């Protein structure tokens with residue numbers, strides 16, 4: 166009995182390992198079963214005000230016919246389209262324009278201020294931009310109807326901007342018009358902000374932010390375009406409403422390699438192009454590690470209770486499986502973009518002729534910066550990666566930092582969730598990170614909480630129509646948007662009575 170044989174010791178070790186494994190599995194399962202939903206849309210309330218959906222669809226079609234196209238080269242923009250659109254809005258929505266004061270800021274941004282019944286409450290800022298991206302000429306033959314036709318057919322309004330973002334703008338105006346016509350004044354002051362150049366610099370929204378700051382306006386929250394209800398969310402295998410609580414930063418670096426010019430028949434051991442190729446490889450080789458954290462992690466934790474058990478087990482125990490989840494999700498580029506700063510080499514320039522050695526060669530690399538990193542981090546990392554290579558690293562144009570992350574626990578978030586709940590019963594609601602940009606980034610100084618969301622229901626396969634071909638707004642989505650904005654404006658969503 167004094168000492169165990171080797172077999173006995175092995176049995177003890179084996180026993181401890183089994184016990185540890187059982188304990189671990191128990192912890193994982195208990196954590197999984199303990200997950201409870203925190204934000205779920207429940208009851209369907211009637212529309213807060215009556216409106217004519219068919220008329221709204223016709224008007225969205227008319228709005229699309231104003232070709233407020235933001236070109237990369239501003240000189241190509243037809244400014245008369247914006248002023249005609251402004252006139253049309255005033256004529257088409259007379260009750261709203263009588264109730265709310267409209268101002269033009271800068272070249273064409275608009276602010277409507279509708280004073281609330283209780284001016285002591287902080288105002289709500291609702292945003293939607295007027296401009297659209299061009300319909301690229303190569304894809305014109307893929308459109309079922311010309312991109313600026315604004316045709317209403319097959320239960321939808323078709324054309325560039327139907328979703329991004331005239332759909333939201335028209336829904337806001339329809340909601341305002343219906344409420345004003347019914348003699349309803351919102352509880353809080355409603356400020357509607359519409360930038361005229363979101364698709365390029367967003368100078369309009371920037372100028373509006375300056376005006377609001379100068380007026381010492383501190384909003385309860387800002388709501389702009391951004392996210393949606395995804396009908397086939399991979400985590401829950403069903404619908405999920407994603408409210409973007411932050412957006413990534415943006416910067417483009419220009420990397421230039423210098424070489425000896427001359428005739429390509431007697432090249433040096435490496436040309437500016439070969440140096441540049443090594444620089445690109447080095448920069449891409451120093452990718453930001455995937456991080457399962459922030460809004461991405463928080464959002465998936467919210468969705469976990471609705472996920473199938475196997476997925477839920479992983480999401481509920483992200484302390485253990487975070488790395489694995491990140492690795493698995495990274496197969497989808499959009500999901501990967503939610504977990505790190507992305508590196509995308511886009512443009513190249515070199516020699517002007519095939520048999521001439523380049524004096525210089527350049528690459529432009531577009532970065533989308535995750536919260537937690539900065540423009541300076543991007544520059545530092547590119548310089549570190551290309552250390553020892555004869556290249557220059559410089560910032561092209563203006564970079565911008567990631568936005569602050571808004572709360573998904575605030576009264577404002579709950580108010581949004583409850584207004585949405587009426588539109589999307591039994592749909593889980595979760596915070597998310599917006600990987601593209603919006604005008605709302607300029608408004609972060611005027612509100613603690615800035616959200617990016619509209620209650621459009623999309624399948625993942627439909628997202629390509631935004632900036633792509635056959636962009637269209639279904640009448641169902643249009644109706645949902647109008648009711649949602651009317652409820653937000655009227656102050657009849659859940660926590661609306663909580664003064665703050």
Ligand SMILES: [Zn+2]
Nearest residue numbers: 329330363390
């Ligand atoms: Zn947009």
